Amino acid sequence: MALVSTLLFAVVAYLVVTRSPGWPRVQTTFFSPQVALDSLPEIARGLLLNLRVLVVGGVLVLVVGLLVAIARTLRGPAFAPLRLLATGYVDLFRGMPLIIVLYLVGFGFPALGLQGVPTSPFVLGTAAIVLVYAAYVAEVFRAGIESVHPSQRAAARSLGLTHRQSMRIVVLPQALRTVTPALLNDFVALQKDVGLISVLGAIDAVRSAQILVGRSFNFTPYVVAGLLFVLLAVPTARIADAVSARARRRQQSGHLL
Amino acid sequence: MSAPVLDVRGVVKAFGSNVVLRGVDVAVAEHQVVALIGGSGSGKSTLLRCASLLETVDDGQVLLDGEDVTDPRVDADAVRRRLGVVFQAYNLFPHLSVLENVTLAPTVVHGRSRAEARDEATALLERVGLADKAGEYPDRLSGGQQQRVAIVRALAVRPRVLLLDEITSALDPELVGEVLRVVREVAEQGMTILMATHEMGFAKQVADTIAFLDAGVVLESGPPAQVLADPQEARTRQFLARVIDAGRL
Structure with a gap:
């Protein structure tokens, strides 16, 4: 039944689109097989840069996000400045559009003309993406840390574990398990947002496509680049689904402590 | 008798405007079992949390082997290493x-x-x-x-002393026995124990001293035979009458 209705819908959509008056023109400018084939190697090369940003940025996002989350959960007056700083950081970079941060970091830092400040769009683009994503991920981590019941911390402390040991051995492992689905979801978002470093002039998949479009007056390279990003995202999305499903089963079966 | 292992002296604890402990004195000598009884909200759990330094006291002292462990200069983590705590909800690490x-x-x-x-x-x-x-x-x-x-x-x-916080309250009735059997065994082997409990029958058998907590003070304490069979205070009699009504003694 599901298969039939899906097929039916696909057929109707196909007929509507292909019978539209502008279809022949759209077909040649967006879906030209020849242009697609010709542009693929260059765009794929660009995608390697996106992948590098993704890997380096992804790791940094996790590290920075976790540190910020821990800073936000510290208690006691001694940590007030650190807490405030972390909160201010999260508010600022969660609110600001990624593209603005990319412009500010990517063009602002080199403009300072300071010795030793990197000017490569790869480094600056990655830095901007990390700034924004770490703010999001910090909130995910914080929610996870706070979802661990206070009685777990009490049990850990009653055994003589220090605050740091309780956090590392008891709280964080449980928090991580809770937030893994949310983190994977953010990773899917990161996978396509790495394409935004093209605004800094880095020759990534998007920028390569742009150049090819400019050269051929044909939009097919954009479609190729877009599809490559989709191909990148699909496996992660399936993994995220599987992990969420497993987490749901865990919660339903085991009684909560 | 030697100095008590755990000595709670005049402990006061408030949460905001809610004063839970109003000067509690409880002493547990080596190899002794002291049972804290009293209604819910009487401060039993708070007292145990203060004794295990999971809460800071507002006034009074907790002495462990004669050392004032409520002194802010004392390393609380080092003190907790010498204590064993069992919670109502088990709190095992899942x-x-x-x-x-x-x-x-x-x-x-x-x-x-x-x-x-x-x-x-x-x-x-x-x-x-x-x-x-x-x-x-x-x-x-x-x-x-x-x-x-x-x-x-x-x-x-x-641990020097074992603190048990209503450890059978979250259990199905048929599972209470197996847990109490373990506590009895541990007590017989000489462990020093301070426990909050609703199991009057068990307290009667195992405890050397029963302390009745009411509205944040120890209203009366003594051997089980005395406190349970011949309570001196009207509030204690009232509490025990209710417990007997419920078939728990």
């Missing part, structure tokens, strides 16, 4: 196996070798009849089994 739950503090906090900690944990689990569950995760165990593991986890640090 991401660690039974064996890991038990060996965590001995290895991480007390610096014992893995092998030594494992051998000791296995022997303790054997004693409570759970040696075959060492590799299981807590959510695969019944409440009674979990609470027995929690007792073993507290014993594994070789």
Whole structure:
């Protein structure tokens, strides 16, 4: 039944689109097989840069996000400045559009003309993406840390574990398990947002496509680049689904402590 | 009699405007079992949390082997290492196996070798009849089994005193017995114990002293025979009458 209705819908959509008056023109400018084939190697090369940003940025996002989350959960007056700083950081970079941060970091830092400040769009683009994503991920981590019941911390402390040991051995492992689905979801978002470093002039998949479009007056390279990003995202999305499903089963079966 | 192992003196504790403890005195001598009884909200749990330094006291002192551990200059983590605490809701670590739950503090906090900690944990689990569950995760165990593991986890640090906070209150009635049997055994082997409990029958059998807590003070205390059979205070009589009504004594 599901298969039939899906097929039916696909057929109707196909007929509507292909019978539209502008279809022949759209077909040649967006879906030209020849242009697609010709542009693929260059765009794929660009995608390697996106992948590098993704890997380096992804790791940094996790590290920075976790540190910020821990800073936000510290208690006691001694940590007030650190807490405030972390909160201010999260508010600022969660609110600001990624593209603005990319412009500010990517063009602002080199403009300072300071010795030793990197000017490569790869480094600056990655830095901007990390700034924004770490703010999001910090909130995910914080929610996870706070979802661990206070009685777990009490049990850990009653055994003589220090605050740091309780956090590392008891709280964080449980928090991580809770937030893994949310983190994977953010990773899917990161996978396509790495394409935004093209605004800094880095020759990534998007920028390569742009150049090819400019050269051929044909939009097919954009479609190729877009599809490559989709191909990148699909496996992660399936993994995220599987992990969420497993987490749901865990919660339903085991009684909560 | 020698100085008490645990000596709670005039402890006051308030949460905001809610004063829970209004100057509580309780002493537990070595190898003695003291049972705290009283209605819910009388301050039993808060007293145990203060004694285990999970809460800071507003006034008064807690002495452990004569040392004032409520002094802010004292390293609270070091004090907690000498205590064993068992909670009402077990509070086992769900991401660690039974064996890991038990060996965590001995290895991480007390610096014992893995092998030594494992051998000791296995022997303790054997004693409570759970040696075959060492590799299981807590959510695969019944409440009674979990609470027995929690007792073993507290014993594994070789505590000076064991603090039990209504450890059978969350259990199904048919599982209460197996947990109390373990506590009785531990008490008979000479462990110093301070416990809050609703199990009057058990307190009567095991405790050397029963302290009745009411509205944040110890209203009366003494041997079980005296406090339970011949209470001096009207509030104690009232409380016990209600307990007997409910068929719990």
